[in-house]
Amino acid sequence: MGFAYDFDWGVLWRQPYGMWLLEGLWLTIKIGFLAWIIALSFGIFIGTLRVTPWRWLRFIATAYTEVFRNIPFLVQLFFWYYAGPMVFGQHLGRQINQIMGLNYYVAIFALGLYTASRVAEHMRAGFASISRDQYQAVLSTGMTQYQMYRYVIIPYALRIITPPLTTEFLTIFKNSSIAMTIGVAEITFMSYRIDAETFHGLEATTGAMFIYLILGLTVVRIMGIIEAKFKIPGMIGRE
Amino acid sequence: MFNAVARNIYFLLGGFGVTLQLTICALVGGIALGALVGLGRISRNKWIYHPITLYVNFLRNMPLILVIFWFYFVMPIIAGRPLNPFLSAVISFIIFEATYFGEIFRAGYQSISKDLTSAAYSTGLTYSQTARHILIPIAFRRMLPSLITQSIVTFQDTSLAFVIGLQEFVRRTSIVDNLEVRSIQLFGFVAIVFFIFCFTGSKISRYFEEKGRKLGMI
Numbered sequence: 001m002g003f004a005y006d007f008d009w010g011v012l013w014r015q016p017y018g019m020w021l022l023e024g025l026w027l028t029i030k031i032g033f034l035a036w037i038i039a040l041s042f043g044i045f046i047g048t049l050r051v052t053p054w055r056w057l058r059f060i061a062t063a064y065t066e067v068f069r070n071i072p073f074l075v076q077l078f079f080w081y082y083a084g085p086m087v088f089g090q091h092l093g094r095q096i097n098q099i100m101g102l103n104y105y106v107a108i109f110a111l112g113l114y115t116a117s118r119v120a121e122h123m124r125a126g127f128a129s130i131s132r133d134q135y136q137a138v139l140s141t142g143m144t145q146y147q148m149y150r151y152v153i154i155p156y157a158l159r160i161i162t163p164p165l166t167t168e169f170l171t172i173f174k175n176s177s178i179a180m181t182i183g184v185a186e187i188t189f190m191s192y193r194i195d196a197e198t199f200h201g202l203e204a205t206t207g208a209m210f211i212y213l214i215l216g217l218t219v220v221r222i223m224g225i226i227e228a229k230f231k232i233p234g235m236i237g238r239e
Numbered sequence: 240m241f242n243a244v245a246r247n248i249y250f251l252l253g254g255f256g257v258t259l260q261l262t263i264c265a266l267v268g269g270i271a272l273g274a275l276v277g278l279g280r281i282s283r284n285k286w287i288y289h290p291i292t293l294y295v296n297f298l299r300n301m302p303l304i305l306v307i308f309w310f311y312f313v314m315p316i317i318a319g320r321p322l323n324p325f326l327s328a329v330i331s332f333i334i335f336e337a338t339y340f341g342e343i344f345r346a347g348y349q350s351i352s353k354d355l356t357s358a359a360y361s362t363g364l365t366y367s368q369t370a371r372h373i374l375i376p377i378a379f380r381r382m383l384p385s386l387i388t389q390s391i392v393t394f395q396d397t398s399l400a401f402v403i404g405l406q407e408f409v410r411r412t413s414i415v416d417n418l419e420v421r422s423i424q425l426f427g428f429v430a431i432v433f434f435i436f437c438f439t440g441s442k443i444s445r446y447f448e449e450k451g452r453k454l455g456m457i
Binding site for chain 2: 005066067069070071072073074075076078079082083086087170173174175176177178180181187188191192195201202205206208209212213216
């Protein structure tokens with residue numbers, strides 16, 4: 001056996017490598033949160049369009065969700081990063097390519113749009129679980145269509161779909177790792193970079209796995225508190 | 240419009256072939272292992288249940304890309320020699336996707352009520368006949384839409400083998416793009432190909448779901 005591997009777990013806290021992983025974690029958290037803001041607001045918007053009475057709006061919203069769900073996120077990311085600036089023509093495209101930290105912004109934008117399509121699907125399921133009577137009851141109080149969605153239906157649906165949104169929020173941190181392919185220095189990128197410098201990729205990726213685990217458990221904790229606060233009494237039978 | 244794609248079409252389609260091979264290996268292995276994982280998740284033996292549950296919950300919290308890297312680093316140590324990226328990718332996909340398929344199988348197994356089994360026994364069927372003619376077909380019909388959906392996800396996931404240098408569809412496209420600098424049409428082409436396959440798959444899944452609902456099975 002020519003491959004006697006010398007484990008060196010010290011690489012996880014020796015400087016600068018330990019710091020790299022923490023810097024990566026900070027970037028992962030930032031990308032996750034910012035993309036989540038886009039995903040939630042845009043997802044709610046698209047999800048609502050899918051149940052409006054106007055056929056064309058429904059079609060656009062359905063097309064959006066189908067397109068973004070049926071193309072791998074990696075391909076979407078590459079498209080936005082490499083092809084995106086070219087859409088604006090050669091001159092403007094070159095200027096866009098010179099923006100500092102472009103890959104970071106593209107990652108947030110792409111992840112936001114991708115997750116928005118998934119949020120929209122959950123929204124649709126949430127709307128579907130509200131009975132027709134509810135809509136009619138709201139309209140009979142004299143509210144307009146806009147007021148009905150804004151004050152009753154959307155808040156109601158959001159409270160119903162809090163549990164799947166929690167899963168989606170966890171997924172956004174996992175998916176942010178794909179941003180490493182365009183050179184965003186988040187955790188996965190950092191663990192790979194440690195491998196490039198020390199050849200101890202196994203220890204670095206194992207360390208990164210435990211960081212993701214702690215991050216995930218923390219998010220579940222926080223979302224558990226939020227879910228308990230927002231659940232509709234007697235509506236969702238959660239264990 | 241698609242001249243850069245046309246110039247490199249054989250190279251690109253070769254990459255798509257690798258993607259398909261990877262998907263098939265990942266699906267066959269992932270579904271087979273997933274069926275066992277699902278059994279482990281409903282096991283009453285705590286020595287089976289707890290380790291399997293830990294495995295499932297741990298991997299479901301991990302980004303796939305990190306899992307691919309991890310196996311890429313760990314496989315040479317286990318095997319004692321460097322593995323080619325394809326084999327390393329297949330192993331990581333099987334082990335990763337089995338956790339997702341396992342949860343589908345668990346739900347499928349649990350959807351069969353005790354009464355159904357008792358009813359089958361009362362007609363005089365033996366255990367293996369009950370399993371073959373009643374339980375497996377019903378569980379399979381119920382799981383089919385989710386299995387198809389997860390297969391589409393697996394198909395999309397294989398693009399991540401990009402990161403260990405495997406020359407699959409996306410990797411080859413970015414190689415061509417480095418030479419041709421025609422990002423819009425090249426990545427547009429990849430997006431369209433993936434979309435056609437995945438969209439068709441999701442329609443098939445929805446068809447079986449509707450059919451199951453009409454029969455009152457789901």
